Every structure is written in structure tokens, then in C-alpha cells.
Amino acid sequence: LLNDRNELDTDSYSYRMNEAATRGAIVCLATGGSGVAFGDTDNTVTVKAVASGGVPVGILLTDVVNIDTTLYHVNQHKEEVQKGNKVTVGKKGWWVTNNVLNTPSPGDLAFLDNSGNISTTNNGTVQNPPLGRFVTKKNQNGYARVDINLP
Numbered sequence: 001l002l003n004d005r006n007e008l009d010t011d012s013y014s015y016r017m018n019e020a021a022t023r024g025a026i027v028c029l030a031t032g033g034s035g036v037a038f039g040d041t042d043n044t045v046t047v048k049a050v051a052s053g054g055v056p057v058g059i060l061l062t063d064v065v066n067i068d069t070t071l072y073h074v075n076q077h078k079e080e081v082q083k084g085n086k087v088t089v090g091k092k093g094w095w096v097t098n099n100v101l102n103t104p105s106p107g108d109l110a111f112l113d114n115s116g117n118i119s120t121t122n123n124g125t126v127q128n129p130p131l132g133r134f135v136t137k138k139n140q141n142g143y144a145r146v147d148i149n150l151p
Helices: none
Strands: 005-011 026-031 044-046 056-060 063-065 080-082 089-097 109-112 132-134 144-149
Touching: 005 056, 109 144
Parallel strands: 063 080
Antiparallel strands: 005 089, 026 044, 026 056, 056 089, 089 144, 109 132, 132 144
């Protein structure tokens, strides 16, 4: 995930993540809390290994690490959080990411693919709604600008 972005709607207080992950992946709802569920440990997100049945909530904007905090500290300047803590998720805006499969063209629909990647094809067994649209094709380093618009 590059710094070239336009974040219109982010959520940094609703979801927790209980696994290590790298920013730029699309995260899906793992379990739903009851009621408002702010800060509820049941309201977690995950990077789904298989796109089928995933309910995407947004693009992960923080690295989630699993380190021994008695020996090392979490570096907030690198946008890291310890697993089990709250993560920041981008819901609306555009981001430049290399978590892109296939060869997108500007205007192609963007779908959740396996392992949190973004693809031009819908690989879910059930019709997964599009995440948004590709704004650019991949550059020589594999990065593409994706417009994401999730509720």
C-alpha cells in the first residue's frame, strides 16, 4: 500500500484483528457482535483464504504484527498494531496497492479474491458484490489505483 491515496471514510474503532496481516489486503467480517458492538472482541475481521462467502468491510490500513511486547515495542510510526487490537479499515476512497491479481484496465470492476487480494473476476461461489473500480492498470512494480466504495 503506497502513500498515494484519498481516504474519504475510514473506521478505526469498530474492528479487531486476531491474526498477522499486511496493510493493503481486503478484510472481511469474521464474526459479528450483537448490538452496536464497538470494542466487542467478537467484532473481528480476517483476511479470508477463499473469497466465497466473504463479507468485505474494507482495505486494511495498518500492519498487524505478532511480536513479544516484553522484548520489542509496536512501532506506531510504521502504522503497526499488535494482533488482537483494533485496526483501521478504509471503506471509501482510493488507494494504490499491489494486492492486485490479473491485469486490470481502467474502469474494470474490482472484486474480492482469495487471500485478501483484489481481482477483476468474481471468484466467489455466490455473487460477491464489487468493491469498487480500478482507476489505473498495474504499473511496472505491480501497483494499481483502486477506487473502493463499501457501506
